Every structure is written in C-alpha cells, then in structure tokens.
Amino acid sequence: MTSLTHEPERSARPAMLNRLDSPLTYQILTFALFAIGWQIYGTFFGGLLVPTFTETVAALVPTLVSAEFWEAFVVSNQALVLGFAAAVAIGVPTGIVLGRFRTLERLSNVYLNILLVTPMAAIIPLLVMSVGFGLLSRVILVTLFAVVMIIVNVRAGIRQVDPSLIQMARTFGAGEAQIWREILLPGALPSIMTGIRLGLGRAVTGMVIVELLMVSLALGGLILEYRGSFNGPALYAVIVAIIAEALVLISAAQWLERRIAPWAPSAGKARS
C-alpha cells in the first residue's frame, strides 16, 4: 500500500520539473530575442523617442531610486488599491447573486454587457464632470475597469457548480444555508480567484489610463512629462516599471489562486 501511494509522487517529480522548466526556457529565449530586436531597432531607427534596450535598462536604475518616481508610484497605487478593493467587494457578492438567481441575471445582463463592451476611456469625461478630478474619480474608474471581469467570472463559477453536488447535499438533509456554505462557495472559489486575478490586470490598466487621459498625475503624469521633454529612456523606464508591477501583482494572484484552490486542475493557467 505504501509503495503504491509513494510511487506516483516520485515519478511525478521530474515530470513537474520538466513542466516548470520548459516554459521558463522559452520565456527567457523569447525575452532575449525581444531585447536583441529592440536593441537593433533602437540603434538604427530609434531616433529621439525610441531608446535602445540598454539605454532603457540604464535609465531604469536612476528612475527606480528617484523620489519623483516613488511619489508618483504611491499616488497611482492609492487609486489602484482602493478601486480594486471596491471592485472585489462589489463584484464577488454581485457575481454570486447573479449566478444563483436566474431572474436577476436576466435583468442585469444588458448592463453587464454595456460595461463589458463600452471603451471605459469614453466615460472619463462623464466622470470628471460629475465627480471632479480628485482621488474619488480615479478610484471609480479603476473599480469600473475591474468589476466586470470579477462579476462575470464569479457568476460563471457559481453557475458551473455541478448540480449533482447540490442534490447530493440535499439527500443528506442540507438546507439552503448549508448548500451555500458547503457546495456553492467552495465550488465557485477557483473561478472567484480567477476573476480577482483578471480583475487585477484590468485595474492596473484603469489606473494608468485614467492618469493619461483624465488628470496628468502620478505615473501617467510622468509618462506625459517625459514624452513632452523627449526623454525616451526615462519614458520607457516608467513603462517598464508599470509592466513589472502588473506582472508581480498577477503572479502573486496566480500563486494565491493555486494556494487557495489547489484542486482546480487549471488554476492559474486557464483564461489568462
């Protein structure tokens, strides 16, 4: 018996390493190609606004130690944190309710679709007119960007819970509250985590767009400023920093997803 239970683990190990290894190798390889391509393009056709890869890396260092960058970073992330938290707080319960109650879902579908297809940038003037240029309107925009992703994924998660699990619980005398606690919520957890991860990506987009288009402030403001002063390397460095932040956040969410819902076969892989 013991040898039976241990054997798969031993043979699974190298297989797992293989799986981890190959994407990483490809990632490094493609990144190297990308960097070389960038370097060549920047050297021969770059001109004033397209720095080379090495120039960007060189600019990244002073940018990352400058007070100006970190002040902008903090201001930007205020909107991100507040807006994303609000999106999760609104999106998860909304998605759950919509997933379970068909009538509500039919009533709300139009609005969700509007939120999904409207280019969010288009409602920025509206926001500015009604809420002003302050932190609040930035937070609202980040929320709007992220909340749809969360709602749609959570709703799908609740809906795809196997109905026979609910029947199974009923045969043991489960009431509605127990079905929620024991079946629906744990069953939807992987999708809830996926929704949160995808919502996070949208929230970062929202954060940058609002600063570029609405109030030239913080990181978005830096981008505009460096563009205005033709400081290519610094401009690219800021963008790289934003991308890096987004990647770190998404990886953290992915890690969390795998930790919280390890039974989901596709945790962190699907729909990304």
Add this chain to the structure above:
Amino acid sequence: MIEINQLTKTFTSQDGTPVHALGGVDLTVNDNEFLTLLGPSGCGKTTMLKMIAGLQGWDGGTITIDGKAVTGPGPDRSMVFQNFALLPWATVMDNVCFGLRLRGTERRAREERAQELIEMVGLSGFESKRPGELSGGMQQRVGIARALAVDPQILLMDEPFGAVDEQTRRLLQEELLSIWERNRLTVVFVTHSMEEAVLLGDRVVLMSARPGQISEIVEVPLARPRSSDVGGLERSREYTEITAHLWDQLRSMHSEHRAVEAVR
C-alpha cells in the same frame, strides 16, 4: 418497505411539449431486498429514484416508506450517483464524513465511522487524497462509503458503475454484493445492463418508455450469497435464460420505439 402507488409525472420540455416521464407506476420494494431497475434510456428510472430520494416532486400518486409519505429527503435514505458527486476540494476522509457532518455528528465520532467505511470499501491509505487523484472505481468506492456512513435503511443507486471500466465494474459488483450480504439494507439499483440487473437483483423491474411504465417484474431465483461465486452464477442456466429473456423484451421495446419514430 417502499410502496409506490399510481405514480405519474409529466415534465414540460424546453419547447413546451409535455414529456410523460412516468405514467402510473405501482411498485413495492420489500425490506432488505435488492431491487434492480432496468429499461431503455428515458423511461424514467432516474426520475423515479429521485422521487424516492425526496429530490423530485411528482404530479399524482403516492410514495410511502414504512407507511409514512415521502415529502423530502430523510436520514433513512442515501443515494449513490453515476458521476460520483464527490466534493473535488475535499479529501476522501472529508467526503466520506460529509453526510455525517451535515447531520451534526461530532468530529471524533464521524471520523471513526468514516474510517470503518473507508476500510470496508478498501481505500485505507487514501484518506487524505482528493478525488482528482483517484481512479473512477476508487471515486465510486468513496461515493458508496459516504452513502453508507449515515447508516441508511435504503440505498438508492443510479447507474453507479456506469462510468467505470468493465473490469473495475465487475469487482465493484462483487464488493457491493458482499457489503449488502453483510448489512441489513434495501437497495434500489438503476442500471442499463441486463447482466448487472440479474447478477445483483432479487427482482428485476423492467420498465418501458413514453410514458415510463413497468412492463414486467422478473424474479431472479439465483442462490444467495452470490458474491463468493459470481463466475459460477454467470455460467448457470437460469442466469443465461433470464438475461436472454430481458434482452428479448428490451429489443422489442427498441424496435417499437423505432417504429414510432418512423411514423412521426
């Protein structure tokens, strides 16, 4: 004793046409009987089983268990599902404990009981695995252990071995027989397989479709206990004759059905 009287049920399908799932079914299941339900797809086997389980309402007729009308699920009945219906996030132990936990059994007592059943179905050593790490046959063992953990008088099984491979299915059949022989338990077992129906059942209830009705009840005179000599039984004359008879009946149902479809 389960007594079913003039049970009828009509569903409305998506396009609004009525589907006569059950058209007046009368059936009595005796205590400690192993009853198998056999019939073509769509004849209402699952529907009837769910009604006995208290999961599904009906239009006309009555179902009583020991004289009491069925109005919902109850602690006297457990169900085993074709697709296992295991919680993918829970370990084998937690899955087997699930029914006891919902019923408020205290942790130590339920884990002790679950451990007994895990051993009974031969899954010792797998207590902390999740369903995704088990084969189909092992998953259904968990489903059976979970259903038995709450000590039901009636076990309702809806094609429990329909989703496992032939060899595993034969092993599970033998094990189910031996579990049933050692426990006082009424079993209602739905299957598509004539061989399975005859091998397991005291009686085989043959159903026909549109509307779902009982067309014949066949007594299986094979000696008990059967778990010790399944191979011998399968070569016996009675076994061969009954399965052949059931197939004749089913085949004529299928060709009738084809004729009906052709007329439409």
